[in-house]
Amino acid sequence: MKKKLPMRIQSPPPSLPSSPLSSPNDGVVLEDLMGPSLPTDLIINILLRLPVMSLGKFKCVSKEWLQLITDPHFISTHRELSLTNPNIVLVKKVPFLEEPLMRKCTRVDVCALSFDGLCKNLDFSLYLNDDEKNIEMLPSKWDLICFVSESGFYACNPSTQVMMKLPEASCCTSGEVNAGMGYVKERDEYVLVHLFDRSLDIHVDYDIGCEVLRLRDGAECSWKVVDANCPFVVRGWGVLVENVFYWMIWDEYNQPGDEAIVSFDLGKEEFGTVSPPEGCFDPNGAWSLVELGGRLCLVDNVTRPMTMDIWVLKDIENHKWVREYSIQMNGYTNDMLSFIVPLDFQDGKIVMDAKQESLDYYDVKKKHIKRMDHLIAGDWNWLRLYSESFFSLRIK
Numbered sequence: 001m002k003k004k005l006p007m008r009i010q011s012p013p014p015s016l017p018s019s020p021l022s023s024p025n026d027g028v029v030l031e032d033l034m035g036p037s038l039p040t041d042l043i044i045n046i047l048l049r050l051p052v053m054s055l056g057k058f059k060c061v062s063k064e065w066l067q068l069i070t071d072p073h074f075i076s077t078h079r080e081l082s083l084t085n086p087n088i089v090l091v092k093k094v095p096f097l098e099e100p101l102m103r104k105c106t107r108v109d110v111c112a113l114s115f116d117g118l119c120k121n122l123d124f125s126l127y128l129n130d131d132e133k134n135i136e137m138l139p140s141k142w143d144l145i146c147f148v149s150e151s152g153f154y155a156c157n158p159s160t161q162v163m164m165k166l167p168e169a170s171c172c173t174s175g176e177v178n179a180g181m182g183y184v185k186e187r188d189e190y191v192l193v194h195l196f197d198r199s200l201d202i203h204v205d206y207d208i209g210c211e212v213l214r215l216r217d218g219a220e221c222s223w224k225v226v227d228a229n230c231p232f233v234v235r236g237w238g239v240l241v242e243n244v245f246y247w248m249i250w251d252e253y254n255q256p257g258d259e260a261i262v263s264f265d266l267g268k269e270e271f272g273t274v275s276p277p278e279g280c281f282d283p284n285g286a287w288s289l290v291e292l293g294g295r296l297c298l299v300d301n302v303t304r305p306m307t308m309d310i311w312v313l314k315d316i317e318n319h320k321w322v323r324e325y326s327i328q329m330n331g332y333t334n335d336m337l338s339f340i341v342p343l344d345f346q347d348g349k350i351v352m353d354a355k356q357e358s359l360d361y362y363d364v365k366k367k368h369i370k371r372m373d374h375l376i377a378g379d380w381n382w383l384r385l386y387s388e389s390f391f392s393l394r395i396k
Contacts, residue, residue: 043068088113090112093107098129105129107126112158128154136148140386142190143157143389152165153165159388162394180192180193190216212224228271230271290343292310295312297313298311301329343384
């Protein structure tokens with residue numbers, strides 16, 4: 001298969017933040033003010049707080065700055081700082097016709113804001129040769145975002161504005177795309193798991209295979225089909241917690257004790273099942289899986305009126321769940337409740353996507369929700385969190 005080169009996004013570079021490192025004149029850096037007058041430790045401290053696109057330009061200042069910015073410890077520290085101060089990413093897909101073939105394509109607009117909404121850190125567009133109706137975005141909250149369409153999977157690093165089409169995945173005869181994306185810190189790699197049906201009819205004798213793609217910084221990547229088959233049809237996107245992916249099972253849930261969640265252990269390459277909280281699981285309810293604070297959580301938006309219950313899997317071996325949060329949702333309408341999705345746990349607050357209309361914060365101690373609807377203006381398809389990173393999408 002012919003290797004596909006990464007696509008550089010053609011858009012004006014974002015303006016640099018106001019700092020003593022840059023001047024109003026494009027490409028002019030006040031090296032004389034920084035180099036001889038400030039100690040190296042202070043220069044590093046300032047550089048660590050700049051976005052990746054700006055640092056890419058400052059590599060050209062001098063050999064000393066190039067060495068500082070490309071040092072592995074600097075890159076690692078920059079990423080750790082970025083994780084503590086993530087961005088809000090708004091993603092919108094816009095259909096257009098490519099001339100002269102008049103082929104349906106899609107422009108994907110990406111906008112990144114600071115958490116307080118006061119600063120727009122990124123604003124650029126991607127272009128996919130697919131009908132916008134067939135493009136989906138996988139859940140994520142790290143430095144990469146991932147799209148899937150009829151033509152395959154795409155990975156993008158918003159910090160560098162580089163997108164790459166990933167190697168071709170196995171064909172799914174049912175037409176359904178079930179996948180999961182996660183980051184494994186110990187191996188410094190992204191993992192993409194794809195479940196694909198090899199049978200002709202998903203409702204009769206389905207045959208669900210599984211393949212795994214591991215994406216490392218600047219390295220080649222390929223799919224590996226594992227021996228194990230997924231025992232159930234699943235719904236929703238996979239959630240990665242401690243090297244295990246989890247999906248909700250699509251099959252009918254009959255009685256307490258039945259499995260409601262399927263798991264896939266990346267290390268053992270084996271599937272398993274997890275029982276839901278005993279005596280309260282409603283298969284017809286708006287239940288979903290998320291990862292919060294490194295733990296697997298089951299979110300229930302409908303069992304109790306105007307309440308979001310978040311169950312945490314405390315004991316993985318014995319499938320013991322604890323209802324850790326019960327959030328009163330009186331400030332929302334009934335039709336919104338099933339669309340509110342927790343995104344992350346930051347500084348004692350649960351960050352929630354409220355029907356792609358607002359980014360809301362639930363203070364765990366004060367038990368209070370703060371609506372941040374002023375941060376999101378316009379028609380956006382997806383809302384995610386992301387952190388700055390030098391992660392390189394290129395095939396050597």
